[in-house]
Amino acid sequence: AALRESANEVLLVEDKSLAEYDSETWLPVLDAMLDERGPVVTLMGHSAIGMDLAPALATRRAAPLVTDALDVAMDSSCMTVRRRIYGGKIDSELRMKPAPGYIVTLRGGQQPAEPGAGERSPVTPVEAPPIPERRRARLLDHVEAEFEDVDIAAAPILVAVGRGIGSPEYLPRVQAFADAIGATVACSRPVADKGWLAKSRQVGTSGQEVRPRLYIALGISGAYQHVAGMRSSGTIIAVNSDPRAPIFDVAHYGVVADMFDILPLLQQRFER
Numbered sequence: 001a002a003l004r005e006s007a008n009e010v011l012l013v014e015d016k017s018l019a020e021y022d023s024e025t026w027l028p029v030l031d032a033m034l035d036e037r038g039p040v041v042t043l044m045g046h047s048a049i050g051m052d053l054a055p056a057l058a059t060r061r062a063a064p065l066v067t068d069a070l071d072v073a074m075d076s077s078c079m080t081v082r083r084r085i086y087g088g089k090i091d092s093e094l095r096m097k098p099a100p101g102y103i104v105t106l107r108g109g110q111q112p113a114e115p116g117a118g119e120r121s122p123v124t125p126v127e128a129p130p131i132p133e134r135r136r137a138r139l140l141d142h143v144e145a146e147f148e149d150v151d152i153a154a155a156p157i158l159v160a161v162g163r164g165i166g167s168p169e170y171l172p173r174v175q176a177f178a179d180a181i182g183a184t185v186a187c188s189r190p191v192a193d194k195g196w197l198a199k200s201r202q203v204g205t206s207g208q209e210v211r212p213r214l215y216i217a218l219g220i221s222g223a224y225q226h227v228a229g230m231r232s233s234g235t236i237i238a239v240n241s242d243p244r245a246p247i248f249d250v251a252h253y254g255v256v257a258d259m260f261d262i263l264p265l266l267q268q269r270f271e272r
Helices: 002-006 023-037 048-061 168-181 189-193 259-271
Strands: 010-012 041-045 065-074 079-085 090-095 102-106 123-125 157-161 184-187 214-218 235-240 253-256
Touching (some): 023 048, 157 168, 214 259
Parallel strands (some): 010 123, 065 102, 157 214, 214 235, 235 253
């Protein structure tokens, strides 16, 4: 149903051997579909499956491959891809050589889903090509990752605290503010390293990359490792007592003040 809302057409291959991911079974299916359809760009999520499948597919088709892309654009002759390098310090732009087809893995949460043809987008059955019965690997078990606390990547509003909070005794005040505006509490690496909040709440290159509608950064200086994990948020509000804090370079709204002086005022504005 989600695909039908965002795609103009959904291609459906049904075969019991495709029920669980296996590159040996999925690869020939995708290769045959690309042969038939001939798309200029094939996009996959930059996930465990995408990182396994995309290089194999690119090798099989002798197609240019770009992984972990943030954005993709096409002109009349070639593809341009934006991706982050040096641990998120720099955004680089790659202009690819002209090719009949490109394969790209796209980082999750970077592009909003565009509306397609609506809920009635057609679903086209596609016959599966011959799939090998004997395979070198087989699935033994599928284990879902367990979050030790919450999944901050799924939260529409995040209130993130940094070293500037000073002490874990002030966290209940931040939690009360987050509860009042319907937000989830996250943090920067120093807070997680000190054990004040669970590692699952850490935002940044060594934590999670998030893209909420609203990101409120409290007492976060804005080291590039943290910024790389939240710079794609819809709206960023930063509160910091240091006017030179790098977080203000990416914030849409910045307040130079003590966070605990500002929280009641912010809460009043949200409750209006």
